[in-house]
Amino acid sequence: MPVPDSPPSLFPALTKHAILAxxxxxxxxxFxxxxxxxxxxxxxxxxxxxYLLEDGVSIPEGSEDVPQASSLSDDDEEEIEEERDKNGNDGDSDDDLPxxxxxxxxxxxxKIRQAIADYGAVFPKLNWTSPRDAVWILAPSSPLKCTSPSDVYLFLKSSDFVSHDLDPELVFACCEDIVEGEEDYDLELVLKKWYPVERSRELRCFVRQETLIGISQRDTNYYDFLNEVSTQASIRSAVVAFWETNIKGRWDGGGDYIFDILLTRDLSRAHIIDFNPYAPHTDPLLFTYPDLLALISTASTPAQESLPVLRVITSRAHPAAVRNAPANQHNMVPREALEMSAGRGVEEFREAWESEMRRASGVAGEEEK
Known part of the structure; x- marks a missing residue:
């Protein structure tokens, strides 16, 4: 492992180049x-x-795989038009609202449909951020699985996280070399092939001053096999070999970065999931940034032989496991509510929601008879 050129700080100087990388x-x-x-x-x-910046959740026209037919008959529509003509458009009626x-x-x-045709299903993100706070939108057995453009749009519009990528001031907030007016970048949609993933094999790896110092379990659930000594030795060996062979010397974003990987079932190889800046807004998971600073500070001593340090959830009573309530539950709203809210004011939405609840209760009552 290389000896650091200078005493490290808690965070490296962050540049625009490192963010864009x-x-x-x-x-x-x-890669x-x-x-x-x-x-x-x-x-x-x-x-x-x-569209992404607008309030509310709406689905663009034509993005659904199956067009939604109107539930109104021709007679119903004629009756509505006659009623509007009878009442006129004066005063504060809804017809006055844009x-x-x-x-x-x-x-x-x-383009989204082509990617879905190529991969079977996709999960989306923007330049840096995935809508993982909206994972509750579809079935928990298939998180972030999209099979139509409308699924992609629904995830992005239901996420608070992706708003980060829409605001240049947030994207380059910690950069020391940004000149006002130079926060330009092209917004991009990333569609990754979706397939079921065993979360226990996902890891976050920390590189500081060209030194792989830490490896953290990404998922905050307890997995018994991760606490086996032989398994941990295999994981450390596989990650070090993967980094040294495939990433070290090829990464273009500087000597300080964080990358996420998925190990193969036999824990011998890996696939890159993502790269992240070594910055406060990247979650250190089972480490703290002072922990990581202490590790790099010992890299020039005999203690470097123990690097990288691997941390996993050691028991179901581990603080991270105990905190493992449904992620981002503050953002959880029934999908039906999201669909009904489009284009409605608060009072109109309340009436529509109560009507739907009465209708559902009536259906349930009929089924019980």
Missing amino acids: CQTSSWHPT ARIAMKTTVIRPLTAAFRE PPKQHSFPELDA
């Missing part, structure tokens, strides 16, 4: 052979950025 479009061409299959669509249009803005992205829809 962590975009999938930046690193994936170099495609050992990364998940991925399609990057860029640049996204200003209209799509505007209609909700409709969006349509046919070219983007086509």
